[in-house]
Each structure stands twice: as structure tokens, then as C-alpha cells.
Amino acid sequence: MSIAVTLVLGGARSGKSRYAETLVALSGLTPVYLATAASLDDEMGERIAHHRDRRGGEWITIEEQFALPETIAREARPDRILLVDCLTLWLSNLTFAERDIPAEQARLVAQLADCPGPVILVSNEIGMGLVPETALGRRFRDAQGRLNQGVAEVASRVVFVAAGLPLVLKG
Numbered sequence: 001m002s003i004a005v006t007l008v009l010g011g012a013r014s015g016k017s018r019y020a021e022t023l024v025a026l027s028g029l030t031p032v033y034l035a036t037a038a039s040l041d042d043e044m045g046e047r048i049a050h051h052r053d054r055r056g057g058e059w060i061t062i063e064e065q066f067a068l069p070e071t072i073a074r075e076a077r078p079d080r081i082l083l084v085d086c087l088t089l090w091l092s093n094l095t096f097a098e099r100d101i102p103a104e105q106a107r108l109v110a111q112l113a114d115c116p117g118p119v120i121l122v123s124n125e126i127g128m129g130l131v132p133e134t135a136l137g138r139r140f141r142d143a144q145g146r147l148n149q150g151v152a153e154v155a156s157r158v159v160f161v162a163a164g165l166p167l168v169l170k171g
Contacts, residue, residue: 004076004118005155006171009125009148015164017085020120021055027118029081032060034071036090065093069104069111076117087123091140091147101143109150123148125160 006023010016024031033055037048052061064071068090076082084090094104112119127145132138152158157171 004115005112005151006118006120006157006159007148007151007155008120008122008159008161010161011125011128014161016122016161018054018164019159019161019166020083020085020122023120024081024083027081029118030060030079031058032062032075032080032082034068034075034082034084035061035063036065036068036084036086036093038065038093065090066097066099069107072111072115072119076115076119078117080117082117082119084119084121087121087147087151088126088144091144095140095143105143105147105150109154112151113154121151123151
């Protein structure tokens, strides 16, 4: 189990990203934002701009939609703190690119278990609502649940955020 990994879970608009950004600010380390989203439309562009404005200019920003384990391996070190936002978009990118999801998840979990510096990962908890209507939706929900469980297993701290309030589940 890595002492450097924190997983922040929550639903849409729960405050999970803001909470994770606060943890980064409190660390006193150089903040690195690892963005998994691609700005493919105006709505996503606005969301990205909102997050960027809220963080401020002192962050190093790295955009990576697929090679998350390799990017973490390259960028993590003791004098920096990485914020990965978010695992759900990363999983969506992999799904639509028809990548081997179990293999990609295993590579990420293995990298996090041996991480040389602190990493905070944000992820959606999507398994608490309605059962998705489509087979693709159900496969995605199941893969997201397995991803969250795998990361939570190697994380030293897991926090669930609802209505902007953190509930520590582990650590």
C-alpha cells in the first residue's frame, strides 16, 4: 500500500475536485494538475476553463487522456503533488478507444502501489444510482466500480465527498 495515494470519490457536482484541490494547497508541495479530459465541445471547454480559473496560475498542467500510468511514473516525485482529475474521464477515454480496460486498470494500480511521490486521484462514484439502460452503460458502471476498488485498495486514504462535505472512508 502506498502512503502517497489519496482517492477522492463523489457524485457529479459533489465538491470532490474542490476538496482535492484544497488537499493539494495544504501540502505545500509544487502542484501538478494531470487533466484527463479533452476539450471536444463548448460545454467541456467551459468546465475546463472553470477548473483552471479556480486553481490559479501556480499549477503545472499536464493533459493526458490515455497514458496515465506512464505520466504518473514520469511526473511523481517527493517535492511535487499530483492531482489526477479525473479517473472517470480517463476510463471513458479508454472505453471509446476500445482499449483493454482490465489491463489498463491493472497498470494504473501497480504504478500507484509503487509511486515515488504523493498523488491525489478524483473519481466519480457512479454505482449508487439507477441501473444504466444500455449494455455499454452497465459495462462502464461496472468497470468504474472495479477501478475505484483497485485504487482504493492501494491508497492510504480514501475520502467520499457529498454536498461539499468529506467523509473519510480509509486512513
